[in-house]
Amino acid sequence: MTRVFFASELEGVATWWRIERRDGITLGFTSHDRDMMFDGVLHRAAPGVLPSAIRKTSALDGDSAEMQGPLSHDSIAASDLAQGRFDGARVRIGAVDWETLERIQLYAGSIGTVSEEAGGFSADLLSAKEQLAADPVPRTSPTCRASFCGPGCTLSAARFTSEAAVSAVDQDRNAVTFAGIDPQLHTFGSIRWLDGPQIGLTMEVVAVEGDELLLDTPLDSGTVPGMRAILRQGCDHTLATCHARFANAANFRGEPFLPGNDLLARYPSAQ
Incomplete structure (x- = not known):
């Protein structure tokens, strides 16, 4: 929209922010005293949760922002923060006219460090400029640097993904057993819960022992038992x-035969 905010001395403007979690859940909030619906998202009134000052510059260093508030809203629970449901979530912050719903986005980034103090939470927000700090030049390594079924690997994720139900749980060993799978194929793999208290996580x-997957x-x-997971x-x-297993050596992203740094420190030996 072309609306210019704060052009007059008195305006009905509220702050809105949206959190898009990696498990597909989108949460909307506003500093207004009533819920507002726009962009297909219900932004719930949360006057106690406020983003702090937002600093934006034309320099290459990251823009800064922070969000603070009490752990009182049902959508932001301490248990969810502790489980990491908000880690890496995308965040958008802006201003909205609560009468006309005209709005503007002021900040876009992701959640970095989340901390809890005295019944409240504080989240560091990382702007898109943070990606400029990443080193684009890969370092040599004897193992493959590509994520399995990710960019560079080229293998189809659907080919190596299946849905299964839990047949046994060992809380003491933090291990689960799934029916109808070959557990050895899932070493260093992952599971995403479709049921239960950890749904979406x-x-x-980290290891396979017998039929058990250690998490x-x-x-x-x-x-x-009975809960489903992908x-x-x-x-x-x-x-x-x-x-041997994937016939994908042509896309191997590593240097297994490159001599290591210890080669320079080796002593000659008589043959």
Whole structure:
């Protein structure tokens, strides 16, 4: 819209912000005292949760913003923050005229560090400029740098993804067993929950022991047999596995035969 905000001394303007979590949940909030609906999202009144000052510059360093508020809104629970449901979520902040719903976006970024203090939370917001700080030049490594079934790997994710139900849970070992799968194929893989208290969360498989998948994230006590999940097989990122199991050595993103730094420090030995 072409609306110019704060052009007059008195305007009915409120702040709005939108959080798009990685599990597909979108939450909208506004500093107004009533809920507002626009862009297909219901922005709930949350006067206690306010974004702080937003700094935007033309320099290459990242713009800064912060969001603070009490853990009182049903959509932002302490348990969700602790489980990482908001980690890496996309955030948009702007201003809206609460009478005409004319609006403008002032900031776009993602959630970085989330901390909790005295019944409240504080989230550091990272702007899109943060991507400029990443080093685009890959470093050499003996293992493949590409994500399994991701860019560079070229393998089809659908080919190595399946849905299964939990047949057993071991809370003490933080392990689950799924019916109808080959557990050995899921070493270093991942599971995304479709049911239960951890619905939408993704966990990594750190090891396989027998039929059990050992996970990197603590299981909720409410995880019981029968719950469904989407399982992605894993890869140990070695050239041998890439060639023998996937026949994908042509797309291997690593240097397994490059001499290491220790070659310069080796002593000659008599043959």
